[in-house]
Amino acid sequence: MFNSRTYIPRATIIQDIEDLTYDTRLFRLKFKGLGDCDNSSESDYEPGQFVQVSVLGMGEAPISICSSPKDKGFFELCVRNTGGVTGAMQKLEKGDEIGVRGPYGNNFAIEKATGRDCAFIAGGIGLAPLRSVIKYVTAKRADYGKLAILYGARTKEDIVFADELSQWAQIESVEVHLTIDEPQEAWTGRTGVVTTLIGEISDMSEGKCFVCGPPIMIHFTIKELLDAGWTEENIIMTLERHMKCGVGKCGHCYIGDKYVCTDGPVFTYSQINALEVEV
Amino acid sequence: MPVISKIQIKNASITKTNLFKLLDLISQEKFLIAPAEGPDLEDINFLPVTGAEQICFDYENTLVPPKEYFFGQSECMFSFSPRSNESITVTDQSEELVFFGVRPCDVKAIELLDKFYERSFVDDYYLSKRACSVIISVACSQLNEECFCTSVGSGPVLTEGFDIQLIDAGNDFAVQVGSEKGLQLYEQYQDFFGAPIDVDAEKEFEKAKASEPGFDLQRVYDRLKSNKVDDRLWADIARRCQSCGLCLLLCPTCSCYTVIDRVTPNGRNLRMREWDCCYFEGFTRMAGGQNPVKPKEEMIKRKYYHKLVQQIDEFGMSGCTGCGRCNTVCVGNVNWLENIRKIEGSGRDV
Ligand SMILES: Cc1cc2nc3c(=O)[nH]c(=O)nc-3n(C[C@H](O)[C@H](O)[C@H](O)COP(=O)(O)OP(=O)(O)OC[C@H]3O[C@@H](n4cnc5c(N)ncnc54)[C@H](O)[C@@H]3O)c2cc1C
Ligand code: SF4
Ligand code: SF4
Numbered sequence: 252m253f254n255s256r257t258y259i260p261r262a263t264i265i266q267d268i269e270d271l272t273y274d275t276r277l278f279r280l281k282f283k284g285l286g287d288c289d290n291s292s293e294s295d296y297e298p299g300q301f302v303q304v305s306v307l308g309m310g311e312a313p314i315s316i317c318s319s320p321k322d323k324g325f326f327e328l329c330v331r332n333t334g335g336v337t338g339a340m341q342k343l344e345k346g347d348e349i350g351v352r353g354p355y356g357n358n359f360a361i362e363k364a365t366g367r368d369c370a371f372i373a374g375g376i377g378l379a380p381l382r383s384v385i386k387y388v389t390a391k392r393a394d395y396g397k398l399a400i401l402y403g404a405r406t407k408e409d410i411v412f413a414d415e416l417s418q419w420a421q422i423e424s425v426e427v428h429l430t431i432d433e434p435q436e437a438w439t440g441r442t443g444v445v446t447t448l449i450g451e452i453s454d455m456s457e458g459k460c461f462v463c464g465p466p467i468m469i470h471f472t473i474k475e476l477l478d479a480g481w482t483e484e485n486i487i488m489t490l491e492r493h494m495k496c497g498v499g500k501c502g503h504c505y506i507g508d509k510y511v512c513t514d515g516p517v518f519t520y521s522q523i524n525a526l527e528v529e530v
Numbered sequence: 531m532p533v534i535s536k537i538q539i540k541n542a543s544i545t546k547t548n549l550f551k552l553l554d555l556i557s558q559e560k561f562l563i564a565p566a567e568g569p570d571l572e573d574i575n576f577l578p579v580t581g582a583e584q585i586c587f588d589y590e591n592t593l594v595p596p597k598e599y600f601f602g603q604s605e606c607m608f609s610f611s612p613r614s615n616e617s618i619t620v621t622d623q624s625e626e627l628v629f630f631g632v633r634p635c636d637v638k639a640i641e642l643l644d645k646f647y648e649r650s651f652v653d654d655y656y657l658s659k660r661a662c663s664v665i666i667s668v669a670c671s672q673l674n675e676e677c678f679c680t681s682v683g684s685g686p687v688l689t690e691g692f693d694i695q696l697i698d699a700g701n702d703f704a705v706q707v708g709s710e711k712g713l714q715l716y717e718q719y720q721d722f723f724g725a726p727i728d729v730d731a732e733k734e735f736e737k738a739k740a741s742e743p744g745f746d747l748q749r750v751y752d753r754l755k756s757n758k759v760d761d762r763l764w765a766d767i768a769r770r771c772q773s774c775g776l777c778l779l780l781c782p783t784c785s786c787y788t789v790i791d792r793v794t795p796n797g798r799n800l801r802m803r804e805w806d807c808c809y810f811e812g813f814t815r816m817a818g819g820q821n822p823v824k825p826k827e828e829m830i831k832r833k834y835y836h837k838l839v840q841q842i843d844e845f846g847m848s849g850c851t852g853c854g855r856c857n858t859v860c861v862g863n864v865n866w867l868e869n870i871r872k873i874e875g876s877g878r879d880v
């Protein structure tokens with residue numbers, strides 16, 4: 252745990268901020284007062300886990316860790332402005348402080364994908380949690396089969412991690428496919444929603460597919476994946492729920508017989524079906 | 531269903547006159563919380579008392595359950611200065627709290643909350659208050675119209691999980707000490723107690739059971755778990771429920787909360803947690819306004835499924851302890867007990 256008492260945030264210093272889009276920023280954080288911070292051991296968090304970010308006076312919001320456990324000495328959060336806490340974070344500067352507690356939740360169970368093809372399908376800011384696992388698998392490239400990244404954004408201005416997407420495309424047998432919803436001036440790439448890219452990975456349906464994005468995108472992506480022959484077991488997704496505590500106490504994320512914050516947020520589609528959740 | 535166990539750390543008795551004197555002394559020496567009439571309201575609630583004459587001895591149960599002393603309606607998690615996370619200060623409970631007059635259903639509810647807050651991640655706020663408290667509970671000798679403890683295994687007499695239990699035996703109370711904490715309190719005030727007297731708890735239970743419009747919890751669990759409840763029941767409740775939240779706010783086992791930062795000009799900045807209700811419209815609404823728990827029937831089902839299936843699975847005890855509070859307060863005439871009995875009966879003929 253980053254923090255020692257359940258609800259008490261631990262101070263971190265913003266080492267760096269990168270504006271990824273007009274409303275989304277990447278924060279590089281380091282624990283305060285501990286030199287290079289103590290999340291230097293890899294096991295401190297797993298791809299797919301999240302933290303509760305605290306802006307004192309505004310409140311808290313759950314945010315996925317988007318760096319890889321292999322990154323040492325810091326961790327990163329990619330935050331989109333949607334309201335109170337995330338809005339306040341847009342005004343922060345390098346050197347400012349924010350509170351963090353966690354890491355919480357389960358993870359992408361990436362060890363189960365060893366030796367297999369992996370596809371990553373992301374919509375919008377859904378690339379953030381997947382970035383953690385993409386960075387992790389590309390750092391251990393030899394352990395996995397073919398990798399494919401399908402990413403859809405609303406407009407070209409909404410694309411996050413554009414540089415990294417092109418870097419990943421350079422890695423051996425990693426495919427990257429991008430699309431934006433509608434044609435736009437100065438855009439020569441593909442257009443249409445992200446599901447139109449699924450044809451590109453039709454030969455990978457024996458592998459694992461990680462899906463992350465807004466509910467409507469998840470809904471259609473899963474439908475197409477099932478039609479294309481992927482099994483429910485091999486479709487892995489994150490469920491987003493309103494969360495207040497992240498530690499299985501406030502009840503906001505409870506669904507079926509699960510607390511999304513502690514039992515999730517990562518579920519296979521077969522688990523989601525058992526929960527009788529509409530996606 | 532409850533087996534009356536005779537294993538107690540200690541058995542004793544106390545006369546009613548002595549009980550009054552004992553409580554009077556405790557109220558002066560310690561922080562005593564007991565059923566009492568509020569200053570302006572006629573409702574009986576758990577209130578701090580400074581003399582035994584303030585205690586109401588003739589009550590069915592309190593309007594608000596005692597959980598508010600461990601999990602406050604609005605409580606401060608920590609205070610801070612907005613500029614630094616290192617300025618955070620937490621104040622833990624340290625003063626001893628003695629409770630008198632808690633009913634078995636509410637003791638059971640506290641037992642459930644203990645399990646809930648102890649399982650990871652631990653909730654220090656709740657647990658530190660619990661650690662400072664000792665409860666003298668009073669078994670029920672008659673069942674009230676709206677309650678149904680015998681169906682959910684939480685009364686009218688407790689078999690375990692209490693500190694000190696009093697059972698009415700006419701001029702005296704039989705006294706059972708059931709925990710180390712209870713024993714400490716007992717030993718401190720030993721002079722007030724007399725020799726053990728016999729009470730037939732088993733008979734009390736049978737008597738209560740016979741008078742109660744009960745149900746078979748196992749069957750209710752099976753119906754809910756296998757999703758065999760007539761959808762018209764959920765539609766009916768959804769239509770009646772006004773989302774006022776009272777049934778949940780007054781429930782001794784409900785534990786949902788929201789978190790709010792309060793920043794005041796005088797520099798008292800607090801992160802608060804406050805009771806919240808899964809029957810409030812905004813409870814599950816997310817960024818962008820999308821609400822995954824729709825339609826309202828889904829929202830309604832949650833209370834039934836959570837208390838009568840999930841908590842039984844997780845904690846081995848019913849998440850409803852049968853106090854009956856939610857039956858009486860509903861503005862939309864939603865009757866929890868009646869609905870449980872409808873669930874029990876649903877599909878019986880098919
Ligand atoms: C496990 C998880 C991981 C997430 N990862 C990221 C991430 O990496 N990057 C990112 O930008 N966002 C992420 N989110 C979404 C983010 O938590 C919400 O956008 C944020 O909580 C909104 O908080 P706010 O204070 O800025 O907005 P508010 O002013 O509180 O609310 C704006 C709107 O958001 C709703 N809302 C409030 N709290 C939440 C909540 N906890 N979850 C969902 N909706 C909420 C409100 O009902 C309102 O409609 C994640 C959410 C979850 C559950
Ligand atoms: S008391 Fe009645 S109206 Fe209010 S939330 Fe409960 S069921 Fe709905
Ligand atoms: S659900 Fe109703 S009867 Fe059951 S414990 Fe809660 S308030 Fe009491």
Ligand code: FES
Nearest residue numbers: 497500501502512
């Ligand atoms: S976020 Fe509070 S219980 Fe899951």
